[in-house]
Amino acid sequence: MALHTGDPLYLALASELRSAMEEGRLAPGARLPSIRETATMRRLSMNTVLAAYRLLETRGLVEAKPHSGYFVKAQLPITEGRPLRQAGRARETELAVLDQITAVITAQALPGTVDLSLACPRLGPWYPGEKLGRITSRLLQQRPELITTYSLPPGPPLVRDQIARHAQTLGMKLDPDRVVLTNGCLEALQIALRGVTRPGDTVGIESPTYFSLLPLLAELGLKARELPTHPETGLVLGTLEALLCEKRLAAVIAMPNIHNPMGSIMPLAAKKRLAALVNLHKVPLIEDAIYAELQFRAPLEPAVRAFDADGWVIVCSSFSKTLAPGFRLGWLEGGRFHRELAQIKFASSVAQPALLAEAVGVFLESGGYEAHLRHLRRAYAIQMDRLRGLVADHLPAGTRATSPAGGYLLWVELPEGCSAQGLFQKALAEMITVTPGNLFSPSGRYDRYLRLSACYSLEGPFTRALSTLGRLAREQLASARG
Amino acid sequence: MALHTGDPLYLALASELRSAMEEGRLAPGARLPSIRETATMRRLSMNTVLAAYRLLETRGLVEAKPHSGYFVKAQLPITEGRPLRQAGRARETELAVLDQITAVITAQALPGTVDLSLACPRLGPWYPGEKLGRITSRLLQQRPELITTYSLPPGPPLVRDQIARHAQTLGMKLDPDRVVLTNGCLEALQIALRGVTRPGDTVGIESPTYFSLLPLLAELGLKARELPTHPETGLVLGTLEALLCEKRLAAVIAMPNIHNPMGSIMPLAAKKRLAALVNLHKVPLIEDAIYAELQFRAPLEPAVRAFDADGWVIVCSSFSKTLAPGFRLGWLEGGRFHRELAQIKFASSVAQPALLAEAVGVFLESGGYEAHLRHLRRAYAIQMDRLRGLVADHLPAGTRATSPAGGYLLWVELPEGCSAQGLFQKALAEMITVTPGNLFSPSGRYDRYLRLSACYSLEGPFTRALSTLGRLAREQLASARG
Structure with a gap:
């Protein structure tokens, strides 16, 4: 996350713990040292440590269990690089992709749908x-x-x-x-x-x-x-x-x-x-x-x-x-x-x-622009962690995603057996729209990928829709394996 | 000019007299009947007739001579139709036209120039x-x-x-x-x-x-x-x-x-x-x-x-x-x-x-849009008459122009011997811009035409610039004939 000179101490601590999780030094399920321990060890006030732990909780990186302390949550694995095999230049695929882009945009504009993926900020107050x-x-x-x-x-x-x-x-x-x-x-x-x-x-x-x-x-x-x-x-x-x-x-x-x-x-x-x-x-x-x-x-x-x-x-x-x-x-x-x-x-x-x-x-x-950007970057960084956490919670095991260095877009790789295009259709029937990966190349590859967006409020409808998406993906996997 | 049902009487009278001038029933130099005569003959108040005569004067169609009355001014002859001979498709001409469009636009944006021709309203209060x-x-x-x-x-x-x-x-x-x-x-x-x-x-x-x-x-x-x-x-x-x-x-x-x-x-x-x-x-x-x-x-x-x-x-x-x-x-x-x-x-x-x-x-x-448009149309109609009057006053004899049915653009045909392109260059040296006719077709024809625009205030600088343009055109004619 963003670390600026002069950042408050709690941000520095949260950032350090986040790195430890990313690098595997704090594994999923591990308990964070208690607030008192950390405060003593690092010569910080208990309030500072509490603020850092709460930020990690807001970001969906740890969860608090009553009377037990803070535990590291399951991490969403990071998408790996793959070689790009040149596809034959199939004009039909290209046309199908173009048609599908229109279909997705049209669906996203339908009143009553919950969109999970458009890159158009709807967080007005930010x-x-x-x-x-x-x-x-x-x-x-x-x-x-x-x-x-x-x-x-x-x-x-x-x-x-x-x-x-x-x-x-x-x-x-x-x-x-x-x-x-x-x-x-x-x-x-x-x-x-x-x-x-x-x-x-x-x-x-x-x-x-x-x-x-x-x-x-x-x-x-x-x-x-x-x-x-x-x-x-x-x-x-x-x-x-x-x-x-x-x-x-x-x-x-x-x-x-x-x-x-x-x-x-x-x-x-x-x-x-x-x-x-x-x-x-x-x-x-x-x-x-x-x-x-x-x-x-x-x-x-x-x-x-x-x-x-x-x-x-x-x-x-x-x-x-x-x-x-x-x-x-x-x-x-x-x-x-x-x-x-x-x-x-x-x-x-x-x-x-x-x-x-x-x-x-x-x-x-x-x-005022620089100060605004600093706030916006920090807000989207938190939002991105939360979105990754929600994806880990709701999409099937085996799902991976990028670990974006900025912005609010997340590139999600579904497990073998899923089809983003199929999922798009099934989700649409439940008034949920996502952007299937095959739209992102003229050859229509990336059908196991989805783009999600963290420029929306992630509360209520978003989380429920993501949970529905997870169910649909699991059904898809089950029928692919069955 | 615009004649709406319910127009005041003076507008109806002015419009009727304007038609008589256009159709030659009131020739240039003719004296309008005195205000009293017209008032008696048409059973109108003297004030109504005076208002109509003054409107014609504002429009540059008649002039008042002290103690003598109102006289019809010289009319700007109307441009006639001509057959369009297909030019050879000279790609060089086309490119030259494209280059010149850029040159004209660039010149019109120079600070300090008086522009007579751009179609961009500068009459803010309207x-x-x-x-x-x-x-x-x-x-x-x-x-x-x-x-x-x-x-x-x-x-x-x-x-x-x-x-x-x-x-x-x-x-x-x-x-x-x-x-x-x-x-x-x-x-x-x-x-x-x-x-x-x-x-x-x-x-x-x-x-x-x-x-x-x-x-x-x-x-x-x-x-x-x-x-x-x-x-x-x-x-x-x-x-x-x-x-x-x-x-x-x-x-x-x-x-x-x-x-x-x-x-x-x-x-x-x-x-x-x-x-x-x-x-x-x-x-x-x-x-x-x-x-x-x-x-x-x-x-x-x-x-x-x-x-x-x-x-x-x-x-x-x-x-x-x-x-x-x-x-x-x-x-x-x-x-x-x-x-x-x-x-x-x-x-x-x-x-x-x-x-x-x-x-x-x-x-x-x-x-409010309809009422605004009614005012705007009437204002531009008056403005157009005035611009035609100024052209008749300042450009060389033999100049013709369209009689637009709306808008604020005037297509001016210069006498044989003038070149709009040459005139554009000469005017530019005096910090005046016009749009030469050859820009209006890919074959660069219409070099004896200029576009002028009545969407500016026609006072002071505009009239002075038009007068300068007239001098330059006369110089061009003299040198073409010499």
Whole structure:
């Protein structure tokens, strides 16, 4: 979890115990030393130790048994890396995947369903709605021209300036004059793709990847080439390098910091090598950094763009996950492709609403963003532990999951014999939606995987729905074995 | 001009006199009957007649000479229709046009320039900024979730409902469930094009046309086929019909009501025939209705979509010209293409900010929109007369212009010997920007045309800039003749 200099003592203690559990030094079922013992041994107050134990309990890592103390709960095993066998390029599979994405999205929008997996924050109180509302109302009063005159590119200088300034926390030096505001991160990715490819080109994508890329690539007439990943370290570079040498890719699109759905971070050396590779081969890398600021550990690991020598890395991001999910304010900085990308945005949807862009600019300038992010990261870190705990409690034995380094998405691997697609259908009949793993690659692999999301309240309906999902999975296993 | 049942008497009188001038019954230089004579003859009060004469004066149609009365001013001759000779498909010309569009847009954004031609309203007080601001602030207070939770498709039901309801004023029966909210009209056009064409296809466009279509078509890998138009009646259908019969078009894109840049309206019979043609040949028509509500005459002429039998007409529009230029809230209703278009929007930029969409919905529901539009139409009608008067006063003799039926764009035809491109460069050196006619077609024709815009204050700087433009045009003519 996040450990900041100056963190209270109880957080430091909780973090240390959590590491001990992860590394197996505190095994499932083990009893934690009593509060008094720990306090004496570590020269801490009993209250501090109690706070640490309670946090571990909130996170679902330990459970309190009356009159007996705190016990380590069963850990959810971590998903391992597997080799990526290239599938035949079955166009039918690809079309089926595209159709299924629509089916899932449609189902998730049905009123009355409990969704367990969409990446759209619904934890309103965790976002600074009140402050943003006040800023926006003040702008409406003081500057009615933000409504009554045209929103034109490049948009308010303040927000572009603040975006560039804030990008330094990810090691990026951006030019505010090259920041193009977009309708969320997806429009940024879309414009970047349109700017650096032509129909018929092949684009390297991570496998698994953010599923909305697949209909986008298909609709732009682009072919997707799956690149292997590791659940903890993200994109694996060997295959990519070979493809670049053979000049088979027109562009690469990747999420080096907090991958969707895996929550992985590429190691620093791999990031540097990736930046060097795309510069050497002069193939643009579209870096999707939408979750990069939600890394659990501080200081933040840098973006690949931080190591870009000649402007071959286009960085795309948004405030939809971090600050104002309702504003749809995204951005890109196009490096050497700036001119083309700014032109495409203009000829594609002109500009973003100036009111909302200015409001975000004022918020960022006020200095409250860093503090908000610190709270949000910590809250999602706790939430993620709790979700992993719920998965361990409710899904069948043999289930594994990633151990995300940030964000709120969990990539769950079901035991042999389960089919996520089948489970999706069965869950839907009970008004529960999940996102089956086969949506995350054009070849439809990952049918034993599910994506779950911790950006919802995990109480009541969520937990009940997860428990139902567990029952359905066990039924599936039983009938597969029967 | 707009004549509504219940209009005050002075408006009716002014309108009648304006028609007499247009039809030549009141020639330039003629003296209007004295106020007393007219009052007696028509049994009106002297004040009513005075108000009508003053309105004609404000509109630049008559001038008052001290102690002599009111005299009809010189009329700006109306641009005539010309046959469209198909140019060779010179790819170089097309690229030059695309480059020049960028140059013009860049120049127009330079601080300190006086722009005479952009279609972006800068008449803030004419738009209901205060009421929209109040509505938005109230929503921010009462429904903070509009900021803190995700904006997802299809967007607030209220605004989609109101859009469908209001579309009836243009004779359209739209399904609120098929209204897709977009980032302005341009994203609507973009999504429609992407949904019904594939790279390499040919799209029929009006000649001249809205110039932002050209980079959009080019970037999507689409070929543009110019279709002939008439400055007063818009798209001419003969060529289109032949091309449809030969199956040479994948789609047609047109502005049947208030064309940009001509301000024309297609006659009712032509609209019906156009709807029948695209239904017969099963070729989608993308109807750009962005200015349709700014028709000067009431009741409004219907959209082509009103006569669409089988859903082959996709209608695209926006509130950027009519209500909230800063909100970038556009929409489309895709008829039989609804499903594909909604999917493309989702995979392209997800959704529009719910806060702004909801605010527009509340405004429309409040019933103030019709009254606002009535004022806006009348204001732009007056503004257009004034702009035509200024053009007659300041541009060289021999200049003609369209007589727009709505909107605020004027298509000006310069005398033989002028070049709009040359004039653009010369004006730019004096910090004035205009939009040269060659931008309005991929073949770069219309180099003797300029687009001007009446959505600015026409006082001081605008008039001075137009006067400078006139001087530059006269210099150009002199050097062409010398």
